[in-house]
Amino acid sequence: MRDVAIVGTGYSAIGRALDTTVGALTLDACKAALNEAGLTPKDVDGMATYPAAGDSVPCFYVVESLGIPRLDWFEDLFGWMPAGITPVIAAAHAVARGACDVAITFRSVKRNRERPPGIGYGFRVPGDMQFRAPFGDPMTSQWLAMWARRHMHTYGTTEEQLGSIAVTFRHHATMNPDAPLRVPITLDDYFASRVVTTPFRLLDCDFPVDGAGAVVITTLERARDLKTKPVKVLAGEFATGPRPDWDQWEDLTFMASKYCAENLWRRSGLKPDDLDLAELYDGFSWLALCWLEDLGICPKGEGGPFIADGNVAIGGTIPANTHGGSLSGGRLHAISHVIECARQLRGECGDRQVKDARVGVVTAGGGLMAGALLLEGNV
Numbered sequence: 001m002r003d004v005a006i007v008g009t010g011y012s013a014i015g016r017a018l019d020t021t022v023g024a025l026t027l028d029a030c031k032a033a034l035n036e037a038g039l040t041p042k043d044v045d046g047m048a049t050y051p052a053a054g055d056s057v058p059c060f061y062v063v064e065s066l067g068i069p070r071l072d073w074f075e076d077l078f079g080w081m082p083a084g085i086t087p088v089i090a091a092a093h094a095v096a097r098g099a100c101d102v103a104i105t106f107r108s109v110k111r112n113r114e115r116p117p118g119i120g121y122g123f124r125v126p127g128d129m130q131f132r133a134p135f136g137d138p139m140t141s142q143w144l145a146m147w148a149r150r151h152m153h154t155y156g157t158t159e160e161q162l163g164s165i166a167v168t169f170r171h172h173a174t175m176n177p178d179a180p181l182r183v184p185i186t187l188d189d190y191f192a193s194r195v196v197t198t199p200f201r202l203l204d205c206d207f208p209v210d211g212a213g214a215v216v217i218t219t220l221e222r223a224r225d226l227k228t229k230p231v232k233v234l235a236g237e238f239a240t241g242p243r244p245d246w247d248q249w250e251d252l253t254f255m256a257s258k259y260c261a262e263n264l265w266r267r268s269g270l271k272p273d274d275l276d277l278a279e280l281y282d283g284f285s286w287l288a289l290c291w292l293e294d295l296g297i298c299p300k301g302e303g304g305p306f307i308a309d310g311n312v313a314i315g316g317t318i319p320a321n322t323h324g325g326s327l328s329g330g331r332l333h334a335i336s337h338v339i340e341c342a343r344q345l346r347g348e349c350g351d352r353q354v355k356d357a358r359v360g361v362v363t364a365g366g367g368l369m370a371g372a373l374l375l376e377g378n379v
Contacts, residue, residue, distance in 0.1 A: 004095045005223040005230035006375065008037030008216030009339040012108070014330050015180055018210040022110035023057050027065055029212035030104055037216045038227035039102060041066040046073040046100025048087035049107065050333065056108045073099040082238065082281070082371030083107065083333035084213070085364035089236030089373060091217050096233075101218060107335035108212030141205065141284065143246035144366060145197045148286040150252035152199065154301065157289070159199055161304030163190035165285040166203040166327055168313050173324025175314075175352035180209055181328040204285040209330035213339050220379065231342045234359075234374040235268040246367055253301075255287075257294040257363065260370035264361075265296070268374050272296040276357040277344055278318055279337035282325040287366040288312075292320070295361065295372075319354045334364035338373065345377030 010032025012025040034040060044066075047059045059074045073094045077086050084107035091103035151157050167187060173179035185203065193202040223230035239259035243249055265271055272295055280288040289303035297318055298306040306312070312320035323329045323340040330336065341360040343349055362373040 001096045002098065003220035004092050004217055004233045005220045005379070006215055006233065006338075006342045007218055007223045007226050007228055007230055008033040008035075008039065008214075009342050010034070010036055010214045011178055011336075011339070012212040014178060014209050014211035014332070016209060018110075020210075022055070022108050022210075022212075023061055023065065025110065025210065025212040026057050026062060026106055026108040026214075029108065029214040030062055030066065030106055033104060033214035033216045036228055039216060041068045043102045044068050044104050045071055046091060046094050046103030047071055048075045048077065048091045048094075048103065048105045050077045050083055050087050052078070052083070052333075055110060062104075062106070071100070073103070082365030082369055084335035085338060085362060085371045085373055086238075088215055088217070088335070088338050089238070089371060092233045092236050095217050095219060101222070103217045104214055105217065105335075106212060106214040107333050109332060110210045111208055140367070141197050141200060144284050144286060145200050146247065147249075147252045147255070147290075147367065148199055148284075151286070151290070154253050155304070157301075157304040159191075160187060161308045162199060162204055162285045162289070163187045164308040165282070165288055166190055168307065169282065169321045169325045170328045172314060172322050172352055173328035175350070176323045176329060179324040179329045181207055181324065200284055200286075203327070206283045206326035206331040207328065209332070211330060211332055213332050213335035215335065215338055215342070229346045229377065230379055231345045232376045232379040234270070234376050235264055236371070236373045237263040237267060238369075238371045239263055240369050244368065249368070254294055255290055255367055256365065256370040257291050257372075260363075260365075260372050261295045264372045264374060270359070270374065274359050275318060275361055277322060277341065277354045277360045278312070278320045279322070279341045279360065279362045280320050280325070281334050281337065281364045281366060282321060282327050283331070283366060285327065288320065288325065290366070291363050295363070314352055314354060322349065322352050322354060334362065337362045337364070341375050345375055347377075
């Protein structure tokens with residue numbers, strides 16, 4: 001197996017109601033990532049993306065639009081999975097085993113705000129959803145709120161501690177010129193935001209945006225001859241648990257992230273103390289808290305006080321979501337977390353730079369599914 005590295009990262013514009021298409025956003029991000037690496041479309045022979053529920057474009061669109069001659073490996077990854085991190089890990093594995101030499105991965109989102117007048121969409125619900133959707137329980141926010149409530153009941157986690165996550169990540173976003181939310185907030189602002197589903201308030205939820213991010217991966221050997229400092233991919237792991245239904249999970253105080261973290265540390269040979277920063281999936285604030293615990297960065301049940309005491313702030317014990325995360329940096333399903341980690345490990349983040357950052361972890365997913373990526377700079 002070959003050592004692999006991230007050599008290029010790129011964003012499109014990120015914002016609300018952008019006057020453009022998801023295809024244009026995707027191409028902007030891919031071009032930016034290739035340009036940063038000093039590569040051209042003709043160098044690309046691998047590609048992966050997560051088109052999700054039709055809110056993005058497939059690999060074929062990018063191949064044709066950029067004029068890529070051929071792909072020796074590609075994957076359009078559909079279904080429930082750890083979103084934007086999945087194509088990055090898949091591409092790293094493909095390059096490592098020699099299926100391709102230069103892979104570009106991307107995640108792009110364009111929110112659809114149009115519904116034909118007079119039409120209400122109906123759909124069949126498969127599997128366990130037939131026991132949820134008819135009774136008003138169809139949303140991830142509701143399922144994870146149940147898990148968060150159980151954590152609060154068992155360990156004494158408070159709403160103030162959840163609020164400190166939103167406040168901390170917003171502070172980081174104020175130093176990120178790409179973040180759509182850059183106005184500082186306080187705990188008073190947090191408690192003034194409306195309740196979405198107890199205990200989650202609006203500021204506990206990720207911020208929907210239009211935008212795209214892309215990452216270029218190649219062999220570490222080739223990376224040393226390119227424009228940017230290589231960021232080595234140390235490990236990429238996934239996990240799920242024994243049950244496919246959110247409300248019948250074995251223990252609602254932890255997620256599949258527990259199993260994913262076990263895989264990550266066992267297969268990499270590293271441990272939580274080796275980390276300099278953590279870019280944690282935060283589709284909802286509690287996800288970041290649970291990832292901290294399940295990774296072993298802090299003891300189980302102590303994530304709330306750990307965050308409230310300033311440990312995940314820049315300058316703290318283990319800075320987290322230094323770009324603002326999904327809560328303030330926009331919902332790009334963790335591709336932005338990968339980009340931020342790579343740039344931190346290259347020392348390119350200006351006022352929000354983590355001092356002497358060498359090893360970082362990126363996570364994605366919540367509840368039933370989890371993925372994690374270990375990256376190393378200065379290689």
